[in-house]
Amino acid sequence: MIKFQINDQEVSAQPGWTVLETAREHNIHIPTLCYHEAVEPSGACRLCVVELKEGDWSKVVISCMYPVEEGLQVYTDSDKVKNVRRWILEMLLAQCPASVEIQALAAQYGVSGTRFEVHDADEQCILCGLCTRVCQQVVGADAISTVGRGVHKKIGAPYMEPSSACVACGSCVTVCPTGAMRQRLDSVRGVPKVNLAVNAR
């Protein structure tokens, strides 16, 4: 076992675990958006930042991808961490201003607005890619991916057309941390056909 400290509490981890996995094992909360234990981490949202300290030296890293090491000193809620998280939340608010989930999370950190440019006031997606990883790595359907470039990037099926690869399992909706996939599922699977003969009765 590897031993180190989180918030001055001694913790132990299996070799190969990340700081986030160890924190969760010890019921220490670190906020996440793009992480799910069923798929490979991608480091997309950066909300899971923590501070590593050694004497006067310190650095901020993303805990979902940082491998544990003997003797680490990790802080999950230091002033530095809270500042970085506020900055990340401001960027996320600019990226998906319509997401109620992101607004609520930002409010928890005292962030109610953003200084960054908003491109689409109706956007809810943070492009974290969790939905695509679950669709590919867990469901095996590989029905959705990132489509387009730059500010036009979206999550959807190829050419943003309904895809026959979609099995309509709803896993993408379940894991989406912002509520964006709730609105998009019909554009991926196609709108379910209504049985007109039954409805006409």
Ligand code: SF4
């Ligand atoms: S739809 Fe949801 S899960 Fe998929 S990339 Fe956007 S925010 Fe992430």
Ligand code: FES
């Ligand atoms: S949860 Fe670690 S980067 Fe998103």
